Amino acid sequence: MTDPTDPVTDLSDESGLPSPPVGSRVQRIRYDAHVADLVAETLDATLERAPFQLPGATVWQLLVAGERERPAALLTLWPSLRRADVIAGPVAIVFTDISAVDLVRDIEVQFRRGNGDYLIVARGGKVIVRA
Numbered sequence: 377m378t379d380p381t382d383p384v385t386d387l388s389d390e391s392g393l394p395s396p397p398v399g400s401r402v403q404r405i406r407y408d409a410h411v412a413d414l415v416a417e418t419l420d421a422t423l424e425r426a427p428f429q430l431p432g433a434t435v436w437q438l439l440v441a442g443e444r445e446r447p448a449a450l451l452t453l454w455p456s457l458r459r460a461d462v463i464a465g466p467v468a469i470v471f472t473d474i475s476a477v478d479l480v481r482d483i484e485v486q487f488r489r490g491n492g493d494y495l496i497v498a499r500g501g502k503v504i505v506r507a
Contacts, residue, residue, distance in 0.1 A: 403479045407487070408455050411477055412436040415453065418479045419499055430456060440501045448501020460487050460495060464503045471495040471505070 405411060412434075416423035419440050426435040433456035442448025449464040458474045471487055478486040484498035496504040 401481045401483070403481070405477050405479065407458060407474045407477050409434060411455055412438070412453055414479055415451070415477070415485050418481065418483075418485050419451075419497065420482075421451070426452060430454070432456075440497065440499070442501040449497060449503060451497055462495070462497055462503055464501055467503065469495060469503065469505055471507075 405414060412423055415421070416438050419438065421438040421440045423436060423438050426437045429435055433454075436453040438451040438453070439447045440449040440451060449462055452461040454460065457472070459470065459472045460474060461471070462469050473489050474487045475490040476488045478488060480486065482499070484496050487495040487497075493507040494505070496502075498504075
């Protein structure tokens with residue numbers, strides 16, 4: 377049984393996604409208000425509240441450093457909307473209906489939908505979408 381107050385929980389029953397292997401570098405978390413710090417730590421990104429907010433919910437922005445510490449991607453987290461936006465170079469992605477987030481320690485963050493689609497944001501600002 378999962379604890380709904382614990383943001384770091386095996387969500388395989390709730391998200392419909394298979395659990396990461398036990399002992400792996402992958403940690404599955406729920407996509408809620410507690411996710412921003414963990415995503416920033418995984419991506420070694422700077423984190424701040426977005427200059428715009430939703431009524432009663434926080435929106436976060438992270439700058440992911442690329443080569444020579446220049447910003448390579450801007451990641452906006454909207455946990456209350458189950459949405460993440462990323463701008464990397466000329467590409468802008470709006471990814472919705474997120475059911476879980478996998479943190480791959482020191483490598484990447486995977487935003488996952490229950491149907492198997494995912495958005496990956498990696499350290500260095502590389503972005504991958506499978507939808």
